[in-house]
Amino acid sequence: MHEIVSAVAGKPVIVGISAPGFAAMRSLALKSMEFGAAGVMMTPPAAMRTDEQITGWVRNAARAIGEDIPFVLQDHPTATGVVMAPRVIRQIIEENPSCVMLKHEDWPGLDKLTTLRRWQQQGKMRSISILCGNGGMFLDFEMLRGADGAMTGYAFPEMLRRVVDLSRHDVEAASDIFDAHLPLLRYEQQAGVGLAVRKYILKQRGAIAHEALRTPGPHLNEEARVEVKRLLRRLILRDPDCGATSS
Amino acid sequence: MHEIVSAVAGKPVIVGISAPGFAAMRSLALKSMEFGAAGVMMTPPAAMRTDEQITGWVRNAARAIGEDIPFVLQDHPTATGVVMAPRVIRQIIEENPSCVMLKHEDWPGLDKLTTLRRWQQQGKMRSISILCGNGGMFLDFEMLRGADGAMTGYAFPEMLRRVVDLSRHDVEAASDIFDAHLPLLRYEQQAGVGLAVRKYILKQRGAIAHEALRTPGPHLNEEARVEVKRLLRRLILRDPDCGATSS
Amino acid sequence: MHEIVSAVAGKPVIVGISAPGFAAMRSLALKSMEFGAAGVMMTPPAAMRTDEQITGWVRNAARAIGEDIPFVLQDHPTATGVVMAPRVIRQIIEENPSCVMLKHEDWPGLDKLTTLRRWQQQGKMRSISILCGNGGMFLDFEMLRGADGAMTGYAFPEMLRRVVDLSRHDVEAASDIFDAHLPLLRYEQQAGVGLAVRKYILKQRGAIAHEALRTPGPHLNEEARVEVKRLLRRLILRDPDCGATSS
Amino acid sequence: MHEIVSAVAGKPVIVGISAPGFAAMRSLALKSMEFGAAGVMMTPPAAMRTDEQITGWVRNAARAIGEDIPFVLQDHPTATGVVMAPRVIRQIIEENPSCVMLKHEDWPGLDKLTTLRRWQQQGKMRSISILCGNGGMFLDFEMLRGADGAMTGYAFPEMLRRVVDLSRHDVEAASDIFDAHLPLLRYEQQAGVGLAVRKYILKQRGAIAHEALRTPGPHLNEEARVEVKRLLRRLILRDPDCGATSS
8 A cells, every 4th residue: 555655646545444343444544544645435334224324333433543534435325235315424524524525426416416515505514525436427417516526437537637627617628528438438337347448448558567357357358359449449539639549 | 805805804904005106006005995904004115215215205105195094104124125213213103194003024123112112102202003023033022122013924823912912911921932933933934935834834724725825936845844744743732722733 | 008009000019027926927918919019028036046046937937928928038137136147048048939039138248149149150049139228328339249229218219220220331320329329328327317307308309298207206307407408409419310409 | 363273272163265356365265274274165256146157256266265275165145145056056066176065054945955965865966064054043954954063153052062963863852952042042143233142141151251242333232131131041941951040
């Protein structure tokens, strides 16, 4: 972890610390901060279902890791099955001063963004940073609903950056770029093989040394490689600045 | 349905009406009441997860079927995945005057019974009938925690009745009977095959004409029949009044 | 059902008959055929997990509805949790002569298409029709992997038709149209609200009289309507023949 | 881990090594064997669904940890959702010589035991040890179906031992003891609070120093303590040799 935090030189690193026990979470949180992380990220486990269980778990977890460590609340029902109502997120933000950000991965989740931002504008909720996940599949509209940016993976992370920046002053230009990438972005959303696609492209782009996933992860077969090349060829036509090279 | 309600002559019949759409629920509820049912039973579908979704769904469903039709709220997370906090049940009871009973099938669920009865005693919640399900696996302690009775299936339903009655004045006698039946009761808790066991015994007792389940349900193989006979033989020794005959 | 089959005059209608019991499935299948359906569709229920359980269920179900009724096998793990290996699908096709089509909704599912078509070409599997679902999110590549077409919902069903037709002789043109629709298609993939979007557009296009979903379905709020209008405006620029009118 | 293996002096210790990646599993397996474990235990993760996925995963996992390390296959669908047909278990046993035992936790699972033992007697499957889990709720019948013993937790582990031993020469005596414990055994089956019950009793019996669970685990409230005391009091009457003391 030390190497990673050093390597990104100046960029804030958030470390996911979700674990079955609070003791393990505390130990991982302390180590992360010691190594230079900007904060940690946590999400309630699958057994937390009612509003009360969810808010109680976060309260106890925040206390367990130490209330001086800033944390990101991850709202990720498609992975955990834990559904947080907007009012539950608000309560968590109010009760835990060390909660500094929401990683928004609810799906569908556009109305949740609107509700939270409205409360904030009406002074009913403390202001908080909101970054979006889920591979960026709805980043175009998430920005219009009030998100601050993206915190997710994609073979062309700079596209996410451009969409976020442009969406503040030229919405149509932001959508043009986003739409150009959507066919590939969607292809990367395939469970399992999507990550193999991402690493295959990142390797081609020189960003990583090896494209292999940790076993027993999937690998890209020939059919998929042909499809990815086709997607890249078409992408370059629509977004020549994307950074891809036709090969 | 008409035949069933007539056949039980005077015993109150509750008809489960849970369905994907409110229109179907309303139509089924009206037909049930017309045929002489004492009330209907409903449970929020799996997509209802937060406190607000659950209470909202019940409110709308109660309105949809008609607020003059008494209904039972079924709390059955092991089947639906919907977890209702005690305060959610209280809110449902407060908001819906036509909610007259709780079918308690949470698991583990003893503390939920205690919480609800405490609120009731403290005047924080309207009094309501609570009957327990889950095959009666915890009926002995559910009665001590404040349940009114059982509403579940078992090859010897009169045992449930005896335990409920005895638990009000002779707790040890109630437990003696309950414990005598527990080995068989547990055997009936096996998913799928348990229902085949129940119908096999009910057929032997002359309560039903055929033991077959609707296809594609399971049937009892020879090994299971031998085991059930053994359980019955041992049951008679401990509860000679159970109504079983050694065969 | 009679009215629907009559109304589509000549177009083949497939009726979904999946139900907990075989008796209900048989009765629904017979009624469907009587009313003029071209066939029925079924998918094994969630409790069928192993290869043997799945093939056994389909064998018994096909026999139960009558082997003279042609049926579509629906492969829909994201809805049912039942995962069918390619060899399981092949076994079902071999064992059940009345199985005439596969509705392919596995996800990710491109390699499954390739495997099935390869077996067919190698003479290892009887030829069968394959139509794709999942809202058409991968229709462009599904056609290249050997699908025969789509069987799914979208606000512009004729686009699916055009992509299917074009993909046989002009792959780039097919992708151009598909990509133009992808931003809206993806928007329609949102659980719950997606169906409201579809009905809203179909209503605007004069295809249906009312956009309301059956209660308790969601309705489109103002934010979503603005977003859909924006998606339609951008769609018309890229696919002027799509049939949408700017409003 | 070193301390634990030393502490049990001579008793074989099996270490669970299931992890998302094979590298982590290999490292944990090597460390376990180094510290004196008799073997390791693994179960396919939730994403393995078809027969082929399950057998493939185990084959690759066995190779990854090293085929000289004996392993236990855990069949635990209620925890993982992975359902292994008997023929899948047989294939795993045939393909992996280092698979030396099955931890049987399917539910209901009696027929699976019978099928596996029948294949073994017919020479269709290599002989293998089978120990049962799920808290011992069906240990009485599992022994009669051919299990070799139990590998599960209970506040009176020596009862499991006695039932296993007695079931080989005095089935009725085995059932008498088992049935005497069933009311408490069932009480310990409650998710979460059951483990608190077990540690509470083990603490009372002097087997462990502290009854606290790792946070955020549950603790026993006053109602539950009263109920456990009642269960123990009744247990002593039926099984005076159980090792409990009335307090």
